[in-house]
Amino acid sequence: MLRRFIRGGALVATLALTATCLSTAALSAAAVLPASPDSTGPAEASTPSVELSLMATTDVHGHVFNWDYFANSEYTRPADILGLSRSATAIDEVRAAKGNDSVIVVDNGDSIQGTPLTYYYGMGPGRAGVIAGDTVHPMAKAYNTIGYDALVVGNHEYNYGLELLGAYESQLDAPLLGANVIDESTGESYHEPYTLINRTIDGNDITVGVIGLVTPGIRLWDKQNVEGKLEFEDMVAAAKKWVPIVKEQADVVIVLAHTGEGTQPNADYDETALYENTVNNIASLVPDIDVIVAGHTHRDRPSTIYTNEVSGKKVLVTQPNYWARSVNEVTLNLIPTSASTPSSASAGTEWAVDWGQKAPVVTPHYGKDITAENPALVAALSEQHDTAVNYVNTPIATSTQPLSAATSYYEDTPILDFINFVQTDTVHTALQGSGYASLPIVSQASPFSRTAVFPQGELTIRDLSALYVFDNTLKAVTLTGAQLKDYLEFSARYFKQVEVGAPFDPATGTNAVSSNAPNGIPDYNYDVLSGVNYQINISAPVGQRIVGLTRADGTPLAAEDKVIFVSNNYRQNGGGDYPHVSTAPVVYDEQAEIRQLLINWSQKKGVVDPADFFVKNWSLRSTVPSEEEDVVDPIAPTAAPVPSDGSGSTTAATPAAAALATTGASDSHGALLLAIALLGGAAALLIRRKEQA
Numbered sequence: 001m002l003r004r005f006i007r008g009g010a011l012v013a014t015l016a017l018t019a020t021c022l023s024t025a026a027l028s029a030a031a032v033l034p035a036s037p038d039s040t041g042p043a044e045a046s047t048p049s050v051e052l053s054l055m056a057t058t059d060v061h062g063h064v065f066n067w068d069y070f071a072n073s074e075y076t077r078p079a080d081i082l083g084l085s086r087s088a089t090a091i092d093e094v095r096a097a098k099g100n101d102s103v104i105v106v107d108n109g110d111s112i113q114g115t116p117l118t119y120y121y122g123m124g125p126g127r128a129g130v131i132a133g134d135t136v137h138p139m140a141k142a143y144n145t146i147g148y149d150a151l152v153v154g155n156h157e158y159n160y161g162l163e164l165l166g167a168y169e170s171q172l173d174a175p176l177l178g179a180n181v182i183d184e185s186t187g188e189s190y191h192e193p194y195t196l197i198n199r200t201i202d203g204n205d206i207t208v209g210v211i212g213l214v215t216p217g218i219r220l221w222d223k224q225n226v227e228g229k230l231e232f233e234d235m236v237a238a239a240k241k242w243v244p245i246v247k248e249q250a251d252v253v254i255v256l257a258h259t260g261e262g263t264q265p266n267a268d269y270d271e272t273a274l275y276e277n278t279v280n281n282i283a284s285l286v287p288d289i290d291v292i293v294a295g296h297t298h299r300d301r302p303s304t305i306y307t308n309e310v311s312g313k314k315v316l317v318t319q320p321n322y323w324a325r326s327v328n329e330v331t332l333n334l335i336p337t338s339a340s341t342p343s344s345a346s347a348g349t350e351w352a353v354d355w356g357q358k359a360p361v362v363t364p365h366y367g368k369d370i371t372a373e374n375p376a377l378v379a380a381l382s383e384q385h386d387t388a389v390n391y392v393n394t395p396i397a398t399s400t401q402p403l404s405a406a407t408s409y410y411e412d413t414p415i416l417d418f419i420n421f422v423q424t425d426t427v428h429t430a431l432q433g434s435g436y437a438s439l440p441i442v443s444q445a446s447p448f449s450r451t452a453v454f455p456q457g458e459l460t461i462r463d464l465s466a467l468y469v470f471d472n473t474l475k476a477v478t479l480t481g482a483q484l485k486d487y488l489e490f491s492a493r494y495f496k497q498v499e500v501g502a503p504f505d506p507a508t509g510t511n512a513v514s515s516n517a518p519n520g521i522p523d524y525n526y527d528v529l530s531g532v533n534y535q536i537n538i539s540a541p542v543g544q545r546i547v548g549l550t551r552a553d554g555t556p557l558a559a560e561d562k563v564i565f566v567s568n569n570y571r572q573n574g575g576g577d578y579p580h581v582s583t584a585p586v587v588y589d590e591q592a593e594i595r596q597l598l599i600n601w602s603q604k605k606g607v608v609d610p611a612d613f614f615v616k617n618w619s620l621r622s623t624v625p626s627e628e629e630d631v632v633d634p635i636a637p638t639a640a641p642v643p644s645d646g647s648g649s650t651t652a653a654t655p656a657a658a659a660l661a662t663t664g665a666s667d668s669h670g671a672l673l674l675a676i677a678l679l680g681g682a683a684a685l686l687i688r689r690k691e692q693a
Contacts, residue, residue, distance in 0.1 A: 061114025109154025177212025260297030
């Protein structure tokens with residue numbers, strides 16, 4: 001199925017490539033000979049040049065306006081000011097200054113998930129209208145209003161299923177690219193692999209080819225939506241396939257790569273491993289790319305220059321800031337190639353990026369520096385924005401007391417137990433009458449947000465959405481006691497090791513660096529479990545930290561015992577590289593969305609009271625258990641689980657990635673109150689009060 005593959009001449013170009021004349025083949029062969037980085041310089045000093053500007057966004061995640069739906073207010077901190085409504089202003093200003101034909105606008109994926117606005121029209125009440133074609137998806141409306149020229153799918157585009165994605169794609173005026181996404185039923189590209197953009201600038205005809213690539217981790221993270229339907233090729237392999245095809249037809253080759261900086265050396269690159277982050281490898285190993293737009297890792301990296309190992313030419317990589325906190329302007333000066341060298345430019349001239357006298361320049365336009373919102377975009381999206389605001393402010397229950405997630409990443413808190421309780425209750429009810437009904441249930445939750453709070457009194461959908469920021473569904477598998485111990489040891493990697501007896505510092509003691517998380521393990525890849533009791537000895541080495549692991553009633557959990565393990569689909573599908581869970585037998589998968597389960601339970605109960613669900617079952621310690629302590633640990637420590645650096649790796653995800661909500665070591669939280677004794681007696685581990693930056 002070629003879908004809308006004809007756009008941009010892709011089908012014609014693919015067929016024509018097999019019948020390329022000998023003279024063209026000779027030129028192509030010459031083009032890959034070793035060359036100096038600046039070998040495309042002008043033949044003479046008077047050779048004219050053409051200026052082309054690329055405007056790029058990435059990881060917008062539904063942020064059209066500078067509005068925090070969870071706080072019900074605008075973002076006010078300068079570094080947080082964001083939104084396409086401001087990016088659109090910068091884009092229009094550049095177009096006015098340089099001319100419409102001189103500006104190409106692209107987006108690098110992760111657009112339709114991330115805020116209540118996109119949730120409402122992706123999974124919520126507005127979904128049916130989008131699928132039926134009665135409602136234009138707000139992100140399609142936003143990109144169409146601004147006038148984007150090309151977009152690429154991000155991994156979060158698949159969160160709501162292929163039916164919703166197809167409806168969104170059909171509503172876009174610009175092509176939604178995905179060269180490495182393959183339709184299993186046909187073996188062809190599921191999305192358009194590339195598009196050609198023809199422009200006339202100062203009387204000169206310029207063709208820009210844009211290729212789209214997306215991280216192949218989708219096969220794991222959205223397995224329930226894509227398994228048996230789509231395959232995801234390695235990004236370097238796909239680039240090697242499509243760049244030569246596009247180069248035959250275009251003066252400038254741009255790759256929209258929804259991937260971040262990886263750690264895999266070029267010499268050891270394995271195309272079968274399906275690495276998550278490979279932008280550096282694409283730039284280094286695939287010749288004839290001029291610009292790569294990176295993303296996925298939620299980093300702000302306006303300009304990085306690589307030298308391609310094959311051609312010796314330079315490649316510019318630009319990564320705009322996430323959530324439309326910036327739109328990057330890449331200014332390219334194009335000059336005639338040595339094969340053209342006309343005395344003056346003409347329609348037959350071939351062009352190349354000048355890396356000599358006028359090398360590419362990147363200018364980030366930050367939301368904090370853009371004061372005016374684009375009036376056309378505001379007018380187009382205001383009604384849908386207001387609908388989302390009204391939805392999330394719907395009252396659903398009453399909370400008996402304030403519940404905060406501020407300390408959930410290092411201590412047992414009622415607000416995370418609320419998630420685990422509802423998940424456990426849901427699976428327990430579903431398994432009644434089955435052969436699994438008698439097994440104990442253990443549930444997993446992660447501290448997605450350090451800023452979520454249930455206020456005392458009225459509780460709204462907004463409050464629950466702030467706590468559970470991802471659109472995950474609920475799944476359950478069976479694990480043995482030994483496998484559960486491995487799982488907990490893997491989670492405990494999150495804490496940095498301290499000396500025996502040393503106090504734990506919340507400001508510095510978490511988000512430890514690991515082999516597959518060089519920027520630190522994000523909060524969303526640390527798990528808290530209910531249904532068992534345990535302690536985490538942070539003075540012990542990784543793999544030997546879990547002590548006192550028992551069932552909820554305090555009885556031993558033997559290595560061969562079986563439990564029902566409840567988690568979100570991201571974790572069960574392999575997200576975070578946790579051991580055992582992705583290959584364990586699935587016993588529950590009703591595609592129930594966890595956030596909606598929390599809403600439904602609260603509405604039915606009417607009151608959220610910690611007395612109904614809070615059980616203090618885990619703690620940190622930095623001392624070795626004494627003989628006097630009643631610590632039951634029948635499962636011997638095993639070797640530390642070693643995370644994969646290949647398939648399923650979650651390397652470049654940052655505390656805000658995927659997503660999503662801002663979490664991780666860099667968040668601001670104010671004072672971390674409540675210094676508590678984590679262990680009784682003289683061996684107590686005291687948590688120090690500390691201001692976090």
